[in-house]
Amino acid sequence: MTNVAKRKTQLKKRLAELDDRLTRIEDELDDAPNPDWEDSAVESEGDEVLERLGTSGQDEQRAIEAALKRIEAGTYGICVKCEKEISEERLDALPHTPFCRECARTV
Known part of the structure; x- marks a missing residue:
């Protein structure tokens, strides 16, 4: 899979x-x-x-x-704000997140 x-x-x-x-x-x-x-x-x-x-x-x-x-x-897996890839570690923790770690700090 x-x-x-x-x-x-x-x-x-x-x-x-x-x-x-x-x-x-x-x-x-x-x-x-x-x-x-x-x-x-x-x-x-x-x-x-x-x-x-x-x-x-x-x-x-x-x-x-x-x-x-x-x-x-x-x-x-692509940040909706900056369009960079969201890390696997972040997706492991928050599989529904639309933001990479950097952009999540500024939202």
């Missing part, structure tokens, strides 16, 4: 994991509120955390979908 094909598989797997996680978060947020005031207050705090996790997950989803589009376009 080529490196790009390996990355594509990795990105699709992560996207599926995020879909599952976001579905669970949405289901949890849709639960009926607890009628007990104290329990409801605790649940409200938990809901805020879930919402932040959901937002973070949605941001990652968009980044992964953009990376998959770059794979299809043949531009994956």
